[in-house]
Amino acid sequence: MTRLFNDPAAFADEALEGFAAAHRRWVRPVTGGVVRAAATPAGQVAVVIGGGSGHYPAFSGLVGRGLAHGAAVGNVFASPSARQIHSVAEAAHGGAGVLLMYGNYAGDVLHFGQAAERLAAGGIDTRTFAVADDISSAGPDESAKRRGIAGDLPVFKAAAVAAEQGLPLDEVLGVAERAGARTRSFGIAFSGCTLPGADHPLFTVPEARMAVGLGIHGEPGIGEEALPTADEAARLLVETLLGELPEDVAGPGGQRAAVILNGLGSVKYEELFVVYRKVAALLGEAGVEIVDPEVGELVTSFDMAGVSLTLTWLDDRLEELWRAPADTPAYRKGALGTPEPEQAPVTTRAQDTAVPDTAALPPASDASREAAGTVLAALDAVARVVDTHADELGRIDAVAGDGDHGIGMRRGSTAAQRAATDAHGLGAGAGTVLARAADAWADKAGGTSGALWGTILRSLGTALGDQEAPDAPRVADGVTEASAAVRRLGGAEVGDKTMVDVLVPFADTLAAATAEGLPLSDAWDRAATAATEAAAGTAGLLPRRGRARPHAEKSLGTPDAGAHSLALITRAVHGVLLNH
Amino acid sequence: MTRLFNDPAAFADEALEGFAAAHRRWVRPVTGGVVRAAATPAGQVAVVIGGGSGHYPAFSGLVGRGLAHGAAVGNVFASPSARQIHSVAEAAHGGAGVLLMYGNYAGDVLHFGQAAERLAAGGIDTRTFAVADDISSAGPDESAKRRGIAGDLPVFKAAAVAAEQGLPLDEVLGVAERAGARTRSFGIAFSGCTLPGADHPLFTVPEARMAVGLGIHGEPGIGEEALPTADEAARLLVETLLGELPEDVAGPGGQRAAVILNGLGSVKYEELFVVYRKVAALLGEAGVEIVDPEVGELVTSFDMAGVSLTLTWLDDRLEELWRAPADTPAYRKGALGTPEPEQAPVTTRAQDTAVPDTAALPPASDASREAAGTVLAALDAVARVVDTHADELGRIDAVAGDGDHGIGMRRGSTAAQRAATDAHGLGAGAGTVLARAADAWADKAGGTSGALWGTILRSLGTALGDQEAPDAPRVADGVTEASAAVRRLGGAEVGDKTMVDVLVPFADTLAAATAEGLPLSDAWDRAATAATEAAAGTAGLLPRRGRARPHAEKSLGTPDAGAHSLALITRAVHGVLLNH
Known part of the structure; x- marks a missing residue:
């Protein structure tokens, strides 16, 4: 459970403030979230991601070279507001338009959509893309209704690298769509998280049982089964994902895939490695070549006990984007040359710096x-x-x-x-x-x-x-x-x-x-x-x-x-x- | 609690196997643990770290350029054996001697000490250094009895960078001693972890209470207090550490310090950031300049709920070593040029490849x-x-x-x-x-x-x-x-x-x-x-x-x-x- 907080209502703001203080080398706080420490180069599409707090490293921890240009950070498990998103996108904009990316949840779709309209009205060319990788949340015929979980990372990354390569906005969006269409996730859970100030978890699963098909906001899953061994869990995850390949993939044999085994918060590293051992073996048996696997905590839900497997089925282009280096507070890969210079200390609070509404009041009777x-x-x-x-x-x-x-x-x-x-x-x-x-x-x-x-x-x-x-x-x-x-x-x-x-x-x-x-x-x-x-x-x-x-x-x-x-x-x- | 495992007795071996499979770019498995994927350059002192499993990223996750040359990995919460340590050190040895580094626990001291004797007997110049940063585990007059917790990281790193700079063995040991003498940690905990196959945590703390002075093996602490706010927790951690400065530091004002706010497993990232916000403010008020802070999970205890603060008081030399880049499975910093080439798949199991004892039996009556x-x-x-x-x-x-x-x-x-x-x-x-x-x-x-x-x-x-x-x-x-x-x-x-x-x-x-x-x-x-x-x-x-x-x-x-x-x-x- 979450035990360390001051005023629970201030939790997300204070977390963002501490995050920014610890990562000045990578990010600077702006109203509504953070942007990269260095300005987006002129002519580069800005990829702005976002969502609620409680999922670190999603979303603020994924801002930096090779990944997002900015992140709008909402309250605990709540979408950032359109105003926050607008503010972050304006700060990140490099003159070549903005791609807003987020998990596919009703609140995020509403707010990012509103922000996109306001940005467009202000002359900033904007597109939106909602990641919908969780195959447990809707059937293949309703894949647009699926939630976004750990598949956020490879889809964000593909689009961001394409943006850094100088592609125009619609082509960056096209990369996001391609990566999104080829990314699938599935998970299992044993208990939900306990939010700051709450005294019980969002859900519990009976001892020696597990919930199948987890969400990342304490959604409890679509079914319940007996607690498996690590090898059985790996088999369930792999077989479920191999059971729903992208339309243009005939079979797993000979395919390459980016693999993410994601811990939701309190399934810890050694446990993940024991599961990954079998995941890798099963994918190998199926003829899948694993490219740059990630085993760790990439999209969390506070201290939720759960694990999900994400596969992004790679073509040459997606493999290039997945292998590209990155340097963010929480995701670093490969070599990117000298780090950005550290910024001067920022003393203003990240979310309390809203511009006072000084616009003149309309006359009233x-x-x-x-x-x-x-x-x-x-x-x-x-x-x-x-x-x-x-x-x-x-x-x-x-x-x-x-x-x-x-x-x-x-x-x-x-x-x-x-x-x-x-x-x-x-x-x-x-x-x-x-x-x-x-x-x-x-x-x-x-x-x-x-x-x-x-x-x-x-x-x-x-x-x-x-x-x-x-x-x-x-x-x-x-x-x-x-x-x-x-x-x-x-x-x-x-x-x-x-x-x-x-x-x-x-x-x-x-x-x-x-x-x-x-x-x-x-x-x-x-x-x-x-x-x-x-x-x-x-x-x-x-x-x-x-x-x-x-x-x-x-x-x-x-x-x-x-x-x-x-x-x-x-x-x-x-x-x-x-x-x- | 740890829920995903196969045979609990095989947990550590299987975790190491999965870890190595996921990180071939950085490490290769050898009997007893892992070494860097690339051989230690001839003439470079090898820094070999180690300890029990259950503390990831300690110890295997800290092997790679800018950090350790190898890690001996024991069973869950158990020291690796002298034979394991000997095997890893032999594989890591680059002809210029080996520095064995580990946390200061009786089992580790015994086994690393025995391994050092055997290595020396085999012609490999060897030194040992036990990190003893936890100020709660013994008084200042008995500092040699203190346990090693998250202070492992900065001390390992200082010695490893010195080794990569080409220093001879005794000077590398001198750097470890200097870093160790200037590194202090203190922590608090709310519950112990539940080991693989166990059905209850190693300790529990009553609701709305906390244990003060945590260990990383489920040691419950030296006292119990009311659950603090995040700001109160930060104050306790900072004030306790400022209360025991190294002998050659007159006061905190004007000092520089590497700062690690370490989560033990289920105190999650946003909570850590809320605490860090106040830690940074309090250190700032005391006149301490924070250098390259780390807020995250660096030395864990499965899903233990706890947090510790580590300060390494820096001089120019220690600051250079702390700021140096690193590229390991779990700790990456700065830019190190092209990554090592990926290794060919390794199919042997990490710890089951013991050389059969084929030595002829002595004659017997x-x-x-x-x-x-x-x-x-x-x-x-x-x-x-x-x-x-x-x-x-x-x-x-x-x-x-x-x-x-x-x-x-x-x-x-x-x-x-x-x-x-x-x-x-x-x-x-x-x-x-x-x-x-x-x-x-x-x-x-x-x-x-x-x-x-x-x-x-x-x-x-x-x-x-x-x-x-x-x-x-x-x-x-x-x-x-x-x-x-x-x-x-x-x-x-x-x-x-x-x-x-x-x-x-x-x-x-x-x-x-x-x-x-x-x-x-x-x-x-x-x-x-x-x-x-x-x-x-x-x-x-x-x-x-x-x-x-x-x-x-x-x-x-x-x-x-x-x-x-x-x-x-x-x-x-x-x-x-x-x-x-």
């Missing part, structure tokens, strides 16, 4: 300023109800997800409340207060819920504006727009057992009640009741879209965490509306 | 051959009684030691029984059967007990010879000689609560009873009774010489493991003597 007071009270109530229920939300989320919903919602709602307080104090109207709160929520929460709640608040803010006094129909319009935006962004529909199952009936009921002429407080009450009922309906067996849900049977009776938190929030806001 | 049958029966009985009690011996040893006494005794007695069977089958006399059994025991068991039992059997064999029928006085003489040899070799006396407390009264009683004219069986019976009583007397509070015994209060009522096993063996052998 008195009526809107008054309404902003109600908005602020509502955001106070949201932060309070989330704080009260954060542990419960985490427990619910841990049934099928990574258990961080409560943490992320608390971070986001607290940041939103603070930003709203500041904007309100400066005399902002209701729309601007919501817009500032939206940015703060998305930025500080990270993850999927951060992106979606940012969208909800921003939609509401746009509908309310800073001039008119917000009446009930205007609020209902804003909620309807939020409902549509969340569906667009998240790609989920009613019935997928996500927050959309709650947001749509809430918006529809609110619109209908408002159309009947009910006052906002009464209309909201009716809509909140519909939301609560809808949240209960998200319990059950139906798999949620786009997400491996291995132990679905356990979730009978447990609602979706995002749906549940939305329902709680609608009810809490009603209390504010009653008094305003 | 019929009487001695007949007695050899009794010796073999006795060694059968020894192996059986050790096997039956191995778990109990491990538990007893874990009270004050590293818990491997049962494992080591089982390995040694089994190997001795096999070697004796082979020699007996070839017609060897009693003396030669015992001599072969002695070598096998020392070689396969490793550790302190392996060295001492090898000495006991060899002393007996020398006394019995291959000509005379062994009568009672001859056996008693052999036991008396064994008793003297063990005291010489181990440096312990009666009252130190070691096996000497049993061996001396056993030998004395046997000699006295034999002098009275008792038949061997009766005399042995009386002596075995004395041994059993003496073993019980090793329970109690008195600290054992030369060994940190942190939780001595727990050992009230628990005898010394080596004393207990000797008593069990004397009793088992009596059963054989009754029937022959």
Whole structure:
């Protein structure tokens, strides 16, 4: 378990700060993460990777020559926000465009996608690539839904070396696609990690058993089997991967492969070597030539007990890229000439150096300023109800997800409340207060819920504006727009057992009640009741879209965490509306 | 805990085999361990390091340019045997002598010392150096008794770079001594590791507590305190080390130091970075300039949860050596030019390629051959009684030691029984059967007990010879000689609560009873009774010489493991003597 921390909420920031202090030779901290100590050469595509904290050396430890130009670093197990990614990419940009690379998780896809749009809007040519190597997380016919695990490394590396060779952006993307298509991983686990400040692991496996098909966020696997010997474990890993070769590979015989045997945190080196001994023998028997194997901890999950095998099936080009030298804090290979000069000490904190939002406030009417007071009270109530229920939300989320919903919602709602307080104090109207709160929520929460709640608040803010006094129909319009935006962004529909199952009936009921002429407080009450009922309906067996849900049977009776938190929030806001 | 293994007894061999297979670019396996893939250049001193398995990257992962020329790799937490060390050193020798380097543990000191004598006898100039950096394991006035922990790395590295610079053997030793004198470590722990095949950790610390002053073999520490925050932990580590500066350092201000924050196995990277953040700040406040810090897993103890801080106080020369590049399987730094060419696949197993003992058997009389049958029966009985009690011996040893006494005794007695069977089958006399059994025991068991039992059997064999029928006085003489040899070799006396407390009264009683004219069986019976009583007397509070015994209060009522096993063996052998 994770035992050494100060404030658990500050864990990821403090870890990044310590990491940067220990590795000045390779990296320098920027808002949102780190970039290489030396600037990206002009005309070189910048490869910017990223993801949540808790996976070291992914992602900050993989920044340096021969690997990434920068890494956006999110909170524990949470995607970095679009703003963080944007900031890191801007710092890493060498004038030839940016390739954003990350593991294929909903939150990362949302935030990196948003960041790509903003970068493009700012004139920086940007592409995105999500690594999806974990064959346990979806079938071969749904390979786009697969998660990214230790296959991140060879795919990042291939693209980064191609960038250093001077290839243009679309060709670098092409290399990433080629490497991604030929990279497959599969793993087993014995226990999940215990996050900073938590008092129990994300999952446990009974003694003498193992979970098959691990994730790297405490996802417990797709099945359970008897604990194998090391040789049996090696055979399971090898045979599973040989059972799903890339389409253009007829058979393993005569092929070359990059091989990564990755420990997730507390399967230690000698154990990995005992397993690798048999992995190498079995691949040799199958006629596979192993190229530059890696046996160690490359993508971790704190102290999770697990091991995964990754194969990248090499052609001549991919072999050249895999064999190329690299010099990063955690991954060094071959010879690269003199190291970069050490940087001067950096004393600013990595993630606390957000540029203050000094942009002038849009003008606001008195009526809107008054309404902003109600908005602020509502955001106070949201932060309070989330704080009260954060542990419960985490427990619910841990049934099928990574258990961080409560943490992320608390971070986001607290940041939103603070930003709203500041904007309100400066005399902002209701729309601007919501817009500032939206940015703060998305930025500080990270993850999927951060992106979606940012969208909800921003939609509401746009509908309310800073001039008119917000009446009930205007609020209902804003909620309807939020409902549509969340569906667009998240790609989920009613019935997928996500927050959309709650947001749509809430918006529809609110619109209908408002159309009947009910006052906002009464209309909201009716809509909140519909939301609560809808949240209960998200319990059950139906798999949620786009997400491996291995132990679905356990979730009978447990609602979706995002749906549940939305329902709680609608009810809490009603209390504010009653008094305003 | 360690979950992935095949036969636990084969764990270390299989791990070494897998390690070598994954790192052919850097190392090649030889009997007893690994050496660099490329031969040591003629005229360069070879630095050969070593120790037990379970500490990766120590020791095999530290072999390569800029670091060691070879590593002797023992069984789990057991010193490599003198024969292993001798073999690795011979393979690494470049004609300019060998410096043997290891952590300061009784077993390692014994075996490396014996290996040095044999190397010198074979014409290879040899020096030894034991790293003793752990300030918790003995006071400043007894610093020669301190254990070696993560300070191994900077001391090995300093000597190895000096060797590559072409310095002669005694100057390389001088560099090791200088680096060792300026290297200090201190650590804290939260739980011990669980060895392969064991079902519980070597120690546990109550929840929300920590052990202060960790070892790397499951030694639990010298005290217990409340679980600190990361910042408090950093302060404890820094202040403890600043409290014991080297004699020639007046104060920390203006000093430079190599800094290693070492995770023992399951205190993971982000946690280490959070702690390092404060370590760096506190050292900065004290005026210490940090040079090339390392934050990671450099010397581990399987999945032990612990962290240690090492400072090497640098002068210009030590700084040059610390900053020098290195390229090993687990430690790479700076630029060293083109990597060594990859070696052809090695198909032999690393530790199973012992040269068969084809030396002609000394001639033996019929009487001695007949007695050899009794010796073999006795060694059968020894192996059986050790096997039956191995778990109990491990538990007893874990009270004050590293818990491997049962494992080591089982390995040694089994190997001795096999070697004796082979020699007996070839017609060897009693003396030669015992001599072969002695070598096998020392070689396969490793550790302190392996060295001492090898000495006991060899002393007996020398006394019995291959000509005379062994009568009672001859056996008693052999036991008396064994008793003297063990005291010489181990440096312990009666009252130190070691096996000497049993061996001396056993030998004395046997000699006295034999002098009275008792038949061997009766005399042995009386002596075995004395041994059993003496073993019980090793329970109690008195600290054992030369060994940190942190939780001595727990050992009230628990005898010394080596004393207990000797008593069990004397009793088992009596059963054989009754029937022959």
